[in-house]
Amino acid sequence: MAASIMDVARRAEVSTATVSRALRGLPNVSAATRERVLRAAEELSYSVSPHASSLASGRTGTVGVVVPFVNRWFYSQVLAGIDSVLRAHDLDLLLYNLGDERVHERFFTRMPLRRRVDALIVLNLPLSTAESEALASMEVPIAVLGTRVPGCWHVSIDNAEGASTAVRHLINLGHRRIGMITAAPGDPRGFTTPIVRQHAYRTVLAQAGIAYDPDLEVPGHLSIDEGASAMAQLLSLPEPPTAVFAESDQMAFGALRTLGRMGLTAPDDVSVIGFDDHETAELLDLTTIAQPVAHQGELLARQILDALSGGDEEPTRVVVPTRLVVRGTTGAAREHPPRYHSTPRPGPEPDQHSTTAR
C-alpha cells in the first residue's frame, strides 16, 4: 500500500494540513518544517493521490482534448503542440478520439468528460447548436480549433486568405481554366472551412473575370483516393482545367497520382496546388499553402492556461497566417493546352520542355 498523507504527517511530526501546505509550496510554513516534511515524503516515496486531491479541491489537473482522428497527420501534429505546453505546466491530457460517427454521437449524449477535466480543447469539429450547448454545460473553459463557437476561445487560420492566395497564384501563372478539388461540399454537419475556401475560389475567379463553371468543382473528401478520383473526373471534362487547387495536400497527392498514372506530369500538363504543407508535400515537390500546425496546438493550450489562471478574462480569438510555398507542381500555363483526354498525346513541342513521361 502506498504511503498516505497521514504517514508523512506522522513521520514529520506535524498535521496533515501542514504536510499539504508544505508539499504544495504554500506560504505560512516555516523553512524548518517544510524541510522535515519534504524529507519524510521523500523517505516514504510519497505521492499525492490525484483523485483525493481533485475531490477535495475541485480541480482535476487535467485537460480533455477532443480529436476527430488522432491518426491523421494534421491532428497528430496539433496534438503534439497541445501536449508540449500542457506538459510544461503539469497538466494531464485526457484524449478523446471521435473517429467514427457512433463514438461522436456517444460523446455528445453522454459527455464522458464531464467532471473529469478542468478545461476542454476541441479540434476542428462541426458543432451543431445542441452539441455546443452540451459542451457549454460542462462549465469549463473551452478552446476550439477552426470552428467558431460563442463563448469559446478560438484559434484558426484565415481560410479565405489562404484559398485566395492559392487561386491567385494559379491565375498569376496565366491559368484561366482552374479546377478545385473540394473537401465535403454537402456535409450535413456543416464544416465551415470548405465553404469558406470554396467561396474564396469563386470570388477570386470572378475578380479575374473568369466565368464560373460548376463542373470544375469536384469533391475529394479529404482523402488520397478520393482526390485521385476527383482529378480523374476533372481530366475527363470536355475542356479540362490547366490548373487545380486541392484544398488539402492529401487530395493533391491523389491528384498527382492520377496524373502520373495517366502519363501526365505537373506542372507540364496540369499545375497542382495543395493546402496544409503536409510533411510529404516537400517530398512530392508539391506547391501548397502552409499553415503552422503544431503552433496552433500550442496556442490553444496557451488559451486554456490563460482561462484557467486568469480569473474570468474574455475568451480571445487568434488567427494565424498562412503562407504560399512554391515548389515544383505549379508552373506557367501553356499557350495551347493539349487535349490529352481524348486523343493520343502529341510529341513534345519544340519550344517546350519535354513532357515525356517514363
Next chain:
Amino acid sequence: MAASIMDVARRAEVSTATVSRALRGLPNVSAATRERVLRAAEELSYSVSPHASSLASGRTGTVGVVVPFVNRWFYSQVLAGIDSVLRAHDLDLLLYNLGDERVHERFFTRMPLRRRVDALIVLNLPLSTAESEALASMEVPIAVLGTRVPGCWHVSIDNAEGASTAVRHLINLGHRRIGMITAAPGDPRGFTTPIVRQHAYRTVLAQAGIAYDPDLEVPGHLSIDEGASAMAQLLSLPEPPTAVFAESDQMAFGALRTLGRMGLTAPDDVSVIGFDDHETAELLDLTTIAQPVAHQGELLARQILDALSGGDEEPTRVVVPTRLVVRGTTGAAREHPPRYHSTPRPGPEPDQHSTTAR
C-alpha cells in the same frame, strides 16, 4: 452545482447505496427501484463524480499510454488502435507524450501517472533496468510494444523475419551489393529493434555467400533527411550498392529523394525497399515490409483488458506477422551497374530500359 448521489437518493426515496447499485447495474436491486433511481438520475441529469468513485473504489477507469512521439505516423496509428478498443470498453485514455529527452527523464523520475491509471501501455521505448523497475513500481498491469520487458504483456512484430525477407527479396532479384540504411546503431539507450534488423541483414548476406562490408551500413536515424544523406553517402562509395534496404519507410523516402535529385531512378539505377508500409509508401510506389500498425495497438489494449478483468493471468506475448509488399522501387539487378558517382552518366544502353531522368 451538479447533482450528487444524495440528491438522486432523496428524489428516488432510497439510500445512496441503492442508487450506487442501481446505476452500476449490480444485482440485488428490484426492477421497480432501479427504474425509480434511473428516472431520478435522468431528471437531475446526474453523472457520477469519477474522482469520488475512484477514491472509494480504488479503480480509475483510465489507462495511461506512453508514446515517444504522437506526431509520427506510426505512433499515431497505434494510438488510434488502442483508443478504439479502450473506448469500446469505456476506459479513458491518458496520453503521455515523451517527445524530447527532458520530458522522458522527468517521466521516469516523477512517475506522474502513479495512482492515476489502472494500467499502462508503453510504445516502443528502450527501457533501462531502472526505468522498467520504476514502471513496475506502479503496480499496475503494463503492456509494451516492441521492447520485451519481464512481467509485462507484450506485442511486437518479428523483426528478424521482416528484415530477412527484405534482404532476401533483393538477393532474389540478383543483387549482390546491398546497402542498409539503419536506424540508430549506437543509441546509448539501446533500442533492440535496429540491432535485430541489422543482424538479420548481415546473416542473410552471409548465407548468400556475400562478403560483409561495413561501408554499406549507414545510419539514417529514422528521418527523411537523414535517410537522404545516408543514400548520398552510399552512392559516393567507390563501389556503390545496386540495392538498398532502409529499415523505415521514412528513410526510404529520403533515399528516393536523393536518387531523384541525382537524376537517378529506382529501380533502374538502384533498388530500394523500406519497412512499415507507411501511408505514403503506396504513393511513392515503394516496395516495403508491411506491418499491421493499428492492429498492434488493438492487441495491446486487449491485453490490458484481459489483465484488468481476468484476475491474475500470466502476461502473454503476441508476435504479429509482417508481409512483403512488392511495388515499383525494386527490380532485377543490371548486369553492368553504371558508375554514376564519378563519371557523367552514359546514355541508355540499347538492351535496357531507358533510364533517362527528366
Next chain:
DNA sequence: TTGTAAGCGTTATCAT
C-alpha cells in the same frame, strides 16, 4: 432487497 455507516486521501476553513 435495502439501509447504515465507515472509509477513500486530500483540501480548506477555522481556531489557536
Next chain:
DNA sequence: ATGATAACGCTTACAA
C-alpha cells in the same frame, strides 16, 4: 505558523 476537522462524493462491508 500550525492543528483540528469538516467537507468532497462515492463504494462497500455489514446489518437489517
